[in-house]
Amino acid sequence: MYDSLGSLTSAFGVPGHEGEIRKAILSNGQFEYHEVDNFGNLYCHNKAGEGAPTVLLDAHMDEIGFIVKHIDADGMIYLNPMGGIDPRCMIGNRLMVRGSEDIVGIVCNTPPHLSTEGKVPDIGDLPLDTGLTKRELEEIIYIGAPVGFLGKLMRLSGTKVSSKGLDNRAGCLVLCELSKTLAANCNVTYLFSTQEEVGTRGVEVALKTMDPDLALCVDVTQGNMHFIKSPITRELGSGTIIGTGPNIHPKIFGSLVEHAKKENIPFSTKAYPKATPTNLRTIQLSGGGVPSGLLAIPLKYMHTPTEVIDINDITSTISLIRAFIDDVDDVIQEGFTFY
């Protein structure tokens, strides 16, 4: 699983530029066939046959990134963020600009010999330095070229790993692993959606052509950090997190909890008092309404180049979805109406 996760996290895939991650997913999962729509969404199918219920498993495959806003006379590149990014995690880090060739730059910083006390700069004011001149750059990249974080997956002590893009390549790995082992009792569509980080746009389009009996969304959520521990953060390694709230169908939540207990899968629940900050906010409202559930993997330092997760939480998430889907016929037969 470490190797798969490594190949998924290192693939480039900022919103609107998900081609490379799409390929990585196809080489890591086991699917009967797949389709790609106009929006770049990747639909992978494993069919059980006519009459079997259809389950949608969604994980967004895009990662936060930037686009080139401006190149100044000295060849410094200025950026616009795609997704929420804290400038403090960028200074001194390397970013990759994708043009006719990939160019690696360093986000400018001042040497300590000359450092002055100041405030945190705005992202738009941080220069990205590739060492190339404006003229050289203009032959390789264009205004609007996509820019992403760099770096391979790094194994930390125990079962923890760090990389860029674990949000939400961890979720993509869950789906890829499930595609190899799920029993064929229902039709499963694995949706790897685009442009979540800029407002769940991929699923908005994807769900127009789908009518699943139920949907599960797999994403990451905030882990406990020494900076911040709050009722909404969870300890890494404490298991999968089952979401509950108006965005989640109570029957699906109930069944997930029941299966986690029955199978002794480590888990906790998390209350979302409004629409969750995941694709599920959009999936639930599609068509005539889709009964939905949310599984989340705790992650430290979200939206930075050094996100951290515990691989055991991925395993727990996979186990729980597998157990849930094994009995999914029962849930669907009971129905989702509220009377």
Added chain:
Amino acid sequence: MSKLSEIRGISGHEGDVRSFIINEIKGHCDDIWTDSIGNLYARTNKNGKSNIGLFAHMDEVGFMVTGIDGGLLTFSAVGGINPDLLPGTRVLVGNDPVPGVIGCPPMHLQNKEERKRKIPIDNMRIDVGDVSDAIEIGDPVTFYTKYIEKRGLCQGKAFDDRIGCDNLISLITSGPDVDCTYVFTVQEEAGLRGSKVAGNNLDIDYAIVCEGTFSLDQPGLPREDRMPVMGKGPVITIADRSVITDAKLRQAIVDAAGCNDIPYQYKRPFAGGTDAGMLHLSGRGVPSCVISTSCRYIHSPCSMAKIVDIENTRKLISESLLKISEGL
């Protein structure tokens, strides 16, 4: 340079750099020895007069582990490091290295005011995952940065001063036939400490320090302050915080550049300090000068240099040696 950049060696932990250099130069010099603080000396002595000392420091800036709380480590900087660079950075901890990251709080869980505040270094931790038995208090921590080269530019960690080490190695293995004493010093970043001992241990007539220094062609700096800059050739120091370089020696270096069409530039006076600060005060006073390569973002996880600058620096040192050996 690729290997030298990725080898780990903060001040006081230069062993791996030293072993690498010994391996590169053995067979190319007449004597190799070390002293009690860890400086590495090599001498070429064909004509019996190794009176010119060439210096580069082996250590790099980094951190030391000061406390362990499960998988979270507190740390102190070794050398001058701007803490603003640290959130979101990868590091290697310990002698049998364990990878770790310095985290940054997620923006989602902070309000606008909190996000505008810099994170004090006391509130940063190195996150190594789970508890690791391999880590002890005092363990060295280095940046974890892959070296890359493309389009005449290179990027990597520790260019200050592995560029100097690289230059000295090349001079030993394929430089001009001038007898020199080459010294790879320790603990420069901890306050020019290795060179103090080296100065006491040597009896030389001239000292030339080879450095990777900063580049000031950075946005936000007035044009007139931008000296030195990357791409404009080797950098000659007139004066920094630690030394006023010897005028005759400096002129010989400038002449060597002029005679051989090597571009050069001066370093902004009174910024930074180098081993020359100790060496020029050693013995009865040793005429000293500094020749550097201008690198962007030294003392950070990743610096940048132009390959042509590194080559021209080597050429200038080489031609200067020939000039000095003729007598000043």
